[in-house]
Amino acid sequence: xxxxxxxxxxxxxxxxxxxxxxxxxxxxxxxxxxxxxxxxxxxxxxxxxxxxxxxxxxxxxxxxxxxxxxxxxxxxxxxxxxxxxxxxxxxxxxxxxxxxxxxxxxxxxxxxxxxxxxxxxxxxxxxxxxxxxxxxxxxxxxxxxxxxxxxxxxxxxxxxxxxxxxxxxxxxxxxxxxxxxxxxxxxxxxxxxxxxxxxxxxxxxxxxxxxxxxxxxxxxxxxxxxxxxxxxxxxxxxxxxxxxxxxxxxxxxxxxxxxxxxxxxxxxxxxxxxxxxxxxxxxxxxxxxxxxxxxxxxxxxxxxxxxxxxxxxxxxxxxxxxxxxxxxxxxxxxxxxxxxxxxxxxxxxxxxxxxxxxxxxxxxxxxxxxxxxxxxxxxxxxxxxxxxxxxxxxxxxxxxxxxxxxxxxxxxxxxxxxxxxxxxxxxxxxxxxxxxxxxxxxxxxxxxxxxxxxxxxxxxxxxxxxxxxxxxxxxxxxxxxxxxxxxxxxxxxxxxxxxxxxxxxxxxxxxxxxxxxxxxxxxxxxxxxxxxxxxxxxxxxxxxxxxxxxx
Numbered sequence: 258x259x260x261x262x263x264x265x266x267x268x269x270x271x272x273x274x275x276x277x278x279x280x281x282x283x284x285x286x287x288x289x290x291x292x293x294x295x296x297x298x299x300x301x302x303x304x305x306x307x308x309x310x311x312x313x314x315x316x317x318x319x320x321x322x323x324x325x326x327x328x329x330x331x332x333x334x335x336x337x338x339x340x341x342x343x344x345x346x347x348x349x350x351x352x353x354x355x356x357x358x359x360x361x362x363x364x365x366x367x368x369x370x371x372x373x374x375x376x377x378x379x380x381x382x383x384x385x386x387x388x389x390x391x392x393x394x395x396x397x398x399x400x401x402x403x404x405x406x407x408x409x410x411x412x413x414x415x416x417x418x419x420x421x422x423x424x425x426x427x428x429x430x431x432x433x434x435x436x437x438x439x440x441x442x443x444x445x446x447x448x449x450x451x452x453x454x455x456x457x458x459x460x461x462x463x464x465x466x467x468x469x470x471x472x473x474x475x476x477x478x479x480x481x482x483x484x485x486x487x488x489x490x491x492x493x494x495x496x497x498x499x500x501x502x503x504x505x506x507x508x509x510x511x512x513x514x515x516x517x518x519x520x521x522x523x524x525x526x527x528x529x530x531x532x533x534x535x536x537x538x539x540x541x542x543x544x545x546x547x548x549x550x551x552x553x554x555x556x557x558x559x560x561x562x563x564x565x566x567x568x569x570x571x572x573x574x575x576x577x578x579x580x581x582x583x584x585x586x587x588x589x590x591x592x593x594x595x596x597x598x599x600x601x602x603x604x605x606x607x608x609x610x611x612x613x614x615x616x617x618x619x620x621x622x623x624x625x626x627x628x629x630x631x632x633x634x635x636x637x638x639x640x641x642x643x644x645x646x647x648x649x650x651x652x653x654x655x656x657x658x659x660x661x662x663x664x665x666x667x668x669x670x671x672x673x674x675x676x677x678x679x680x681x682x683x684x685x686x687x688x689x690x691x692x693x694x695x696x697x698x699x700x701x702x703x704x705x706x707x708x709x710x711x712x713x714x715x716x717x718x719x720x721x722x723x724x725x726x727x728x729x730x731x732x733x734x735x736x737x738x739x740x741x742x743x744x745x746x747x748x749x750x751x752x753x754x755x756x757x758x759x760x761x762x763x764x765x766x767x768x769x770x771x772x773x774x775x776x777x778x779x780x781x782x783x784x785x786x787x788x789x790x791x792x793x794x795x796x797x798x799x800x801x802x803x804x805x806x807x808x
Contacts, residue, residue: 262297263338263441263474264321269294270333271313271320287332291316291498294334296491298442298474305477305489305506307521309724310695313498318444318478322361323351338442357387360435362464364447366427370419376430377403377415383437402433406463424582425456429463436467443468446478453581453751458795461488480724482525483754483798486510494518524726525798527754530736539761544608545569546713546745547576547593552602554588562588564769565602570762572712575739575746577760577777579753579792584766586749590715593747594628595619607712624654627711631718633702637690643701644686647672650709675708676701680734696727703734715747720755732759753796757781765789 272287306314336343403411406429449457502515547570554563591597720728764774
């Protein structure tokens with residue numbers, strides 16, 4: 258079996274044609290975004306392209322697949338595959354290569370799968386296009402592929418629609434489609450983005466098993482250094498469209514040569530959280546600010562979303578709730594903030610039982626407990642500028658009636674102070690959220706929570722959608738605010754590496770129940786439950802953390 262490179266990228270330069278209207282001097286020009294990129298991948302190897310948003314890694318992957326948008330084009334270099342330069346292929350030539358010899362595992366299965374067609378038919382499309390199999394044989398082959406990717410009841414799965422499957426299951430469908438023709442090369446573009454750690458591990462294990470079975474080469478595009486460190490043979494670090502460092506993965510993560518690689522490793526949120534701990538004091542003798550006893554929440558005839566949980570949160574501490582999707586974490590957070598009513602049990606805030614309170618009675622306490630959403634942009638009124646977004650709680654809690662202009666003037670100092678506390682300059686008040694980056698929007702969401710001068714923040718996956726360096730900045734911001742203001746945090750997360758470095762106590766949830774809780778260091782070092790051990794084993798990069806690389 259030949260060990261010659263499956264893929265050779267040599268001096269690749271990619272640009273996008275400017276869409277600016279005339280008479281702009283840039284109109285019609287091709288502006289390079291990927292510059293002189295070179296690497297090779299051999300059979301059975303995994304090369305990871307890592308970097309932040311805008312680094313050029315996804316554009317590089319799409320250029321290899323011939324899937325650049327209409328305004329994108331390869332303007333220099335060569336992409337060698339099976340003795341051909343892919344940059345010279347015609348559309349007809351691409352139809353014989355893409356999906357058969359080269360396959361894609363895309364980032365978002367929700368977008369990539371047709372919601373109106375059964376998933377089995379969508380996998381069968383690959384076989385219809387690239388094989389001579391008859392209809393009956395194609396169906397049997399799809400059943401076989403579904404077994405390979407870990408499905409049971411394959412005939413039922415074949416008939417299901419995407420909305421009937423979980424996120425992890427939908428990603429397995431895409432993997433089945435990608436390997437259906439036994440390709441020589443797979444481009445995996447953020448294949449586990451947004452998945453729980455345990456599902457992420459299952460998907461990555463599956464890709465590894467199929468790579469071993471088929472001796473397929475893999476280009477893994479990811480911003481997750483833990484995933485890259487665990488899974489790749491070679492690591493290529495991209496910044497501003499260039500590869501700034503490339504080499505064997507162990508060497509790059511343990512002895513990085515480029516300053517940016519060192520910065521990226523230092524920015525791993527768990528590492529940043531451990532480094533930036535302010536040593537805030539927690540008065541363990543003080544009365545808890547939150548006490549939950551026997552809490553249940555049931556929606557209709559479904560099994561309980563939250564099933565008899567109890568815990569307490571000390572003032573000035575960070576209490577983390579972790580678990581897989583559907584474990585009940587977010588429902589618990591919504592009950593704590595009065596956004597959802599409890600079915601049974603007791604919730605006490607600052608010594609007051611809030612379980613049976615009306616909205617009007619709960620109102621004074623709501624100001625003291627603020628919620629920070631996972632997706633801040635979805636929680637912003639699209640008509641509002643940043644000032645309006647941050648001012649919203651002040652308007653909600655205002656007493657009396659004031660003219661809008663006078664009210665805005667009265668609140669301006671508070672809004673600016675909240676923005677500055679969230680590390681945003683005052684001039685951001687006049688911008689619109691759509692003009693901001695993901696990290697800036699999350700800071701606006703934090704500023705909106707701070708403007709009411711709360712004592713407790715409930716944070717629901719506040720860094721899950723952010724680049725590694727931006728996530729580290731948000732964690733550092735939260736740590737500073739806690740040290741300065743004595744804030745108490747309830748931190749909902751599936752990122753156990755961050756929780757390990759950031760939280761004082763942790764509760765592990767599964768199917769609506771707390772299966773284990775205690776001091777974070779104790780629970781993570783000596784987990785008593787098999788479920789907790791499974792969650793911890795699934796954390797990408799944790800072995801490196803134990804060895805001090807990400808510590």
